[in-house]
Amino acid sequence: MIRMTVLALGIALLLSIPPQQKVRAVRIGYCGGIIDIDQVRAAGFDYIELRTAEIANLSDVDYDQLVQRRKASGFPVPTTYQFILGKMKITGPDVNKDEENAYFTKALDRVAKLGTRTVVVGSGTARQYPEGFSKEEAFRQLIDFFKRLGPEARKRQIVIAIEPLRHEESNIINSMGEGLQLVEAVNDPNIQLNLDFYHLASEKEDPAIILKAASHIAHVHIANPTGRVFPLKWDEYNYAPFFENLRKIGYDKEISVEASTKDFPNEAPRAIAFLRSAMTGTH
Numbered sequence: 001m002i003r004m005t006v007l008a009l010g011i012a013l014l015l016s017i018p019p020q021q022k023v024r025a026v027r028i029g030y031c032g033g034i035i036d037i038d039q040v041r042a043a044g045f046d047y048i049e050l051r052t053a054e055i056a057n058l059s060d061v062d063y064d065q066l067v068q069r070r071k072a073s074g075f076p077v078p079t080t081y082q083f084i085l086g087k088m089k090i091t092g093p094d095v096n097k098d099e100e101n102a103y104f105t106k107a108l109d110r111v112a113k114l115g116t117r118t119v120v121v122g123s124g125t126a127r128q129y130p131e132g133f134s135k136e137e138a139f140r141q142l143i144d145f146f147k148r149l150g151p152e153a154r155k156r157q158i159v160i161a162i163e164p165l166r167h168e169e170s171n172i173i174n175s176m177g178e179g180l181q182l183v184e185a186v187n188d189p190n191i192q193l194n195l196d197f198y199h200l201a202s203e204k205e206d207p208a209i210i211l212k213a214a215s216h217i218a219h220v221h222i223a224n225p226t227g228r229v230f231p232l233k234w235d236e237y238n239y240a241p242f243f244e245n246l247r248k249i250g251y252d253k254e255i256s257v258e259a260s261t262k263d264f265p266n267e268a269p270r271a272i273a274f275l276r277s278a279m280t281g282t283h
Contacts, residue, residue, distance in 0.1 A: 026251065026279045027255070028254075028257070029255070030048055031048075031081055034066060036048065037050075041073070044268065044272055047079070049078075049080060049258075052082055053107070054082070055080065055114070056110055058110075077115060079117070079219055079256060081256075082122070083120065084123040088126055090123070090142065091172065092130050092133050092141075095141060117159065119153070119160050119161065124165045124169035127173070128170050128172070139172065139185075143186055151190075158190065159191075160190060161194035161218040163193075163196055164199055175205045176209040194217075196220070197221065197223065197242055198223040198258070200242070202225060207245050208241075219253060224259065227260075230259050233270075246279065251279075
């Protein structure tokens with residue numbers, strides 16, 4: 001009886017211990033065009049982050065070929081960026097909601113079929129409001145846009161990641177703090193944030209914002225802010241607070257290199273190795 005009681009207590013104790021959560025290793029990808037797919041895969045990246053607008057603007061024939069190529073290769077496209085290119089405006093006096101709705105319905109349909117689950121929305125030109133237009137009204141227009149976009153993304157199991165951009169690229173939502181205000185105002189689980197180190201550093205924003213925005217960070221972009229080139233080594237820039245805070249919040253999604261290089265075959269593997277060591281704290 002005593003032995004059975006001890007055994008029962010032991011089992012109960014084991015069952016009371018919460019199972020350890022498996023932390024998925026961060027996947028490292030590259031932001032590029034359809035033309036870059038083969039070299040991105042050959043370099044050792046885990047995935048490619050394609051341009052939403054490029055995909056949306058393909059002819060039906062070219063799009064079908066892209067879908068077949070994606071299926072045949074098995075190389076994933078979990079994220080896309082550059083949501084809107086061209087003359088479409090989402091702030092200002094020339095907003096056309098019917099045009100917006102038609103575009104993002106087509107764009108989301110297409111990327112969803114590629115297996116995309118996170119769509120980054122920077123689109124600085126589209127969201128730039130004109131001189132003389134009220135910033136408060138532009139902010140309200142952004143809230144309305146993302147309130148319409150959120151349910152469409154949810155239908156396709158996609159999360160939208162709003163990307164704060166440095167002031168040279170947009171005159172609204174220039175910091176993670178402002179992005180967080182927008183996300184909270186939209187209040188939709190499928191509207192979250194993209195954290196871009198280049199823009200964070202350019203705006204001299206305190207990396208402590210990562211801790212405050214932790215529950216809303218859906219995706220990360222990275223570049224060496226000095227020249228917006230591939231990040232290659234720890235001492236080339238002050239990366240420490242950024243990666244320390246990413247580790248603190250347990251970030252385990254994707255990190256995409258959005259940067260230029262004059263030597264892709266050589267620098268891509270170095271950037272991948274650097275980012276893996278930075279995220280594991282083994283640099």
